[in-house]
Amino acid sequence: MFKIAPGPSWLLHGSTQTKSLEANSRNLLPANTLMQRAGLASARLTLALAPHAQTIWIACGPGNNGGDGLEAACHLHQWGKTVHLSWLGSPESAPEDSHAAYQRVLNAGLSIQRNTPPECDFCVDALLGIGASRPAEGVLLEWIHQINGLDVPVLSVDLPSGLDGDTGFAHGVHVRATHTLSLLTLKPGLFTSLGRDASGQVWFDTLGIPATTVPAAAQLNGKPAPTQRPHASHKGSYGDLAVIGGAPGMTGAAILAANAALHHGAGRVFVCLLVEDAPPCLAAYPELMLRPAKTFDASAMTLVCGCGGADVICDYLPRALSNAPRLVLDADALNAIARDTQLQHLLRARSSRKRQTVLTPHPLEAARLCKTTVAEVQSNRLGAADELAAAFGCTVVLKGSGTVIAAPGQTSRINPTGNARLATAGTGDVLAGMIGARLAQGEEAFKAACAAVWLHGQAADSWPEDLALSAGALARQQS
Numbered sequence: 001m002f003k004i005a006p007g008p009s010w011l012l013h014g015s016t017q018t019k020s021l022e023a024n025s026r027n028l029l030p031a032n033t034l035m036q037r038a039g040l041a042s043a044r045l046t047l048a049l050a051p052h053a054q055t056i057w058i059a060c061g062p063g064n065n066g067g068d069g070l071e072a073a074c075h076l077h078q079w080g081k082t083v084h085l086s087w088l089g090s091p092e093s094a095p096e097d098s099h100a101a102y103q104r105v106l107n108a109g110l111s112i113q114r115n116t117p118p119e120c121d122f123c124v125d126a127l128l129g130i131g132a133s134r135p136a137e138g139v140l141l142e143w144i145h146q147i148n149g150l151d152v153p154v155l156s157v158d159l160p161s162g163l164d165g166d167t168g169f170a171h172g173v174h175v176r177a178t179h180t181l182s183l184l185t186l187k188p189g190l191f192t193s194l195g196r197d198a199s200g201q202v203w204f205d206t207l208g209i210p211a212t213t214v215p216a217a218a219q220l221n222g223k224p225a226p227t228q229r230p231h232a233s234h235k236g237s238y239g240d241l242a243v244i245g246g247a248p249g250m251t252g253a254a255i256l257a258a259n260a261a262l263h264h265g266a267g268r269v270f271v272c273l274l275v276e277d278a279p280p281c282l283a284a285y286p287e288l289m290l291r292p293a294k295t296f297d298a299s300a301m302t303l304v305c306g307c308g309g310a311d312v313i314c315d316y317l318p319r320a321l322s323n324a325p326r327l328v329l330d331a332d333a334l335n336a337i338a339r340d341t342q343l344q345h346l347l348r349a350r351s352s353r354k355r356q357t358v359l360t361p362h363p364l365e366a367a368r369l370c371k372t373t374v375a376e377v378q379s380n381r382l383g384a385a386d387e388l389a390a391a392f393g394c395t396v397v398l399k400g401s402g403t404v405i406a407a408p409g410q411t412s413r414i415n416p417t418g419n420a421r422l423a424t425a426g427t428g429d430v431l432a433g434m435i436g437a438r439l440a441q442g443e444e445a446f447k448a449a450c451a452a453v454w455l456h457g458q459a460a461d462s463w464p465e466d467l468a469l470s471a472g473a474l475a476r477q478q479s
Helices: 015-028 033-049 064-078 096-107 138-148 195-199 251-263 280-284 310-315 317-323 332-339 341-352 363-370 374-379 381-392 427-440 445-461 471-475
Strands: 055-060 082-087 122-126 154-157 179-183 201-205 218-220 240-245 268-273 302-305 326-329 356-359 395-398 404-406
Touching: 015 033, 033 064, 033 096, 033 122, 033 154, 033 179, 033 201, 055 064, 064 082, 064 096, 064 122, 064 154, 240 251, 240 427, 251 268, 251 280, 251 302, 251 427, 251 471, 302 317, 302 427, 310 317, 310 332, 317 332, 317 341, 326 332, 326 427, 332 341, 332 363, 341 356, 341 381, 356 381, 356 427, 356 445, 363 374, 363 381, 363 395, 374 381, 381 395, 381 404, 395 445, 404 445, 427 445, 427 471, 445 471
Parallel strands: 055 082, 055 122, 122 154, 154 179, 179 201, 240 268, 240 302, 302 326, 326 356, 356 395
Antiparallel strands: 395 404
């Protein structure tokens, strides 16, 4: 059993791949083996998480997820715990494995309740697994509400009930667990959309079955390898980068991106503001070189385009899309492209010319590019990122809880780092600058995006608790 923490690049499998792996394994193992292993793993983790808990409520649904809970109940009962076992199934309609688990419950002398306990020290949620496809209702819905009202730890078996394992989308009300034990495979939905809030600390047990026979749906974004700079190098070794943005009233966005690029290792950083006069605050950053956006030739440089650009950025996008060898498009640049089919054509043409391009939309910008709604994007973040990557032939960073990084020909990544402290103005501009810095230093677009996103989130995770996180302070963090 593994505790999932940021660092390793775990493979993630959706419901189709998981069911295929489960079916293949059942053909090779004695009957009921997988469910017995799942129940034992759930019971062991329960004991490890709450060794002193005496009364444990195990809420079991009618399917195989409930069967896992029945198996766990047998072990906890044998280990001396007081188990209140609630089951929504019946012997007549239970799947084969769950029926066998029901027989073991009877043999162990456990009674099955149709009600919930007045109190408990720990709760095991085994109501719904990967087969759930519609909102909970009736008694099932009542039990989910009761679980969410508990002031005790909650362990969800495989998935928090009501959460879609493929997308992290919630089918109506869902369980809010403090811990989740993902069984057989790690599910993508645990790490993006509503998944991170619903799942708590994620644990993983392969049940002794390596997932080598089925393809991965996605992958957890792993910690990037540290880079070693040769002693015999100079500023020209690490690339030139220009930030084009900062329309009137929004110059701070461009300065944040430029400052982040500088602190993330770009050799030289130019700021091309979309205002006539440089703001006084730029004097605080003498390392940044100010150049006029209208006349400055950045055709050989890495460009970060759109941060605080407003509608003015539209005038600069054709040249950037046509000439820049390496390009990060953020914020208003994305909104302009979403409105203009000619700009979309220029963006698509970059891939055929082997130009490196990264788009960094938040959900609303992604919805505009996909011609859909934010709700649709958030209901399938992996799908939305993959769609954009395929449509424009570039790397896409779909920001949000569990940022998704996608690119043609690559297994999409879901980022495990970061927290709600990043929900403040300017942190997206910082990320765009960090990605640009890695492009300027010669990294390929997908690798640069994956590394910058991980480090950006990790900076927030390691931020001192007593220190407010601001985009300006974040930009000055070293890689």
